[in-house]
Amino acid sequence: MKKLVVLSGAGISAESGINTFRDSGGLWENHRIEDVATPEAWQKNPDLVLDFYNERRKQALSVEPNAAHYSLVELEKHFDVQIITQNVDNLHEKAGSKNVIHLHGELFKSQSTENPELVYDIASWELKKGDLCELGSQLRPHIVWFGEAVPMMDIAIDITEEADIFVVIGTSLAVYPAAGLVHYVSAGKPVYIIDPAKPDITFKKNMIFIQDKASTGMEKLKNELRITSDV
Numbered sequence: 209m210k211k212l213v214v215l216s217g218a219g220i221s222a223e224s225g226i227n228t229f230r231d232s233g234g235l236w237e238n239h240r241i242e243d244v245a246t247p248e249a250w251q252k253n254p255d256l257v258l259d260f261y262n263e264r265r266k267q268a269l270s271v272e273p274n275a276a277h278y279s280l281v282e283l284e285k286h287f288d289v290q291i292i293t294q295n296v297d298n299l300h301e302k303a304g305s306k307n308v309i310h311l312h313g314e315l316f317k318s319q320s321t322e323n324p325e326l327v328y329d330i331a332s333w334e335l336k337k338g339d340l341c342e343l344g345s346q347l348r349p350h351i352v353w354f355g356e357a358v359p360m361m362d363i364a365i366d367i368t369e370e371a372d373i374f375v376v377i378g379t380s381l382a383v384y385p386a387a388g389l390v391h392y393v394s395a396g397k398p399v400y401i402i403d404p405a406k407p408d409i410t411f412k413k414n415m416i417f418i419q420d421k422a423s424t425g426m427e428k429l430k431n432e433l434r435i436t437s438d439v
C-alpha cells in the first residue's frame with residue numbers, strides 16, 4: 209500500500225464547530241497568545257491558562273467529527289494513512305483514524321510540571337489547581353506552548369520523508385516548525401493542499417491546491433486519487 213501522510217490543522221475541525229485560530233472570529237482574536245499559550249503565561253496566571261483550556265475541553269466535548277475526518281478514515285482502505293495533526297482536539301481519533309500523532313499536544317491529557325514525561329488522561333473538561341502528578345507537583349495542560357520545543361517533530365519528519373502522497377488540510381501553514389514539514393516531502397511526490405484560502409507559501413511544481421472547505425475538498429481529493437466512496 210502507498211503511504212499517504214496528512215498534515216491537518218484547525219480548519220479540518222471548523223465544520224464540526226471548533227473555531228480556527230487566525231480566521232476572523234478565530235481564537236487568537238479574543239485571546240492573546242502570550243496570556244494563555246506560553247510558559248510565561250502559566251507562570252504569571254495559571255488560573256487564566258487553566259480556564260482557557262477548560263473552555264476548549266468543554267467545547268471539544270460538545271462536537272463531533274465531520275465528513276472530512278471520516279473521509280480520512282475511509283482512505284485507510286486504500287492507503288497506509290498516517291495523520292500528523294496540529295490540532296489538540298480528539299476528532300481524528302473519535303472518527304476512527306488509527307495512526308494519529310499530535311504535534312501540539314492533546315486537550316484531554318495533562319502533564320506534570322516537574323517531569324513533562326509524566327502524562328495523564330483528563331476524563332472530562334476540568335483541570336484545576338491542586339490536581340497533582342504522582343510526584344506531588346501541579347498538573348498543566350499537555351499542550352506545546354509557543355516558545356516550547358515540539359517533541360514529536362523528529363518523528364513527524366521521518367514519516368513525511370516516507371510519504372508517497374502528502375495532504376495538507378485546514379492549516380494556514382503559519383506556525384513553525386509544523387509548517388516546514390512540506391519541505392521534507394521527497395522530490396516528485398504530490399502535495400495536495402485543501403483549504404478555502406490559499407496559504408501564504410511559495411507553491412512548488414508538485415503542489416496541487418484544492419480550494420475548498422475540508423468536507424468537500426476531501427471528496428475532490430478522493431476523486432483525484434480515483435477512490436469511489438462506498439457510502
Ligand code: OAD
Pocket residue numbers: 216217218219220222223228229230231234245294295312352353354377378379380381382383402403404405407420421422423
Ligand atoms: P489557523 O487558524 O492558523 O489556520 C486555519 C486554516 O484553516 C486557515 O488556512 C483557514 O483558511 C482554514 N479553514 C477555515 N475554515 C476551513 C474549513 N471549513 N475547511 C478547511 N479549512 C478551513 O490554524 P492552524 O494552521 O491549525 O498552536 O494553526 C497552527 C497552530 O497555531 C495551532 O496548532 C495552534 C495555533 O496557535 C498552538 O496552540 C500551539
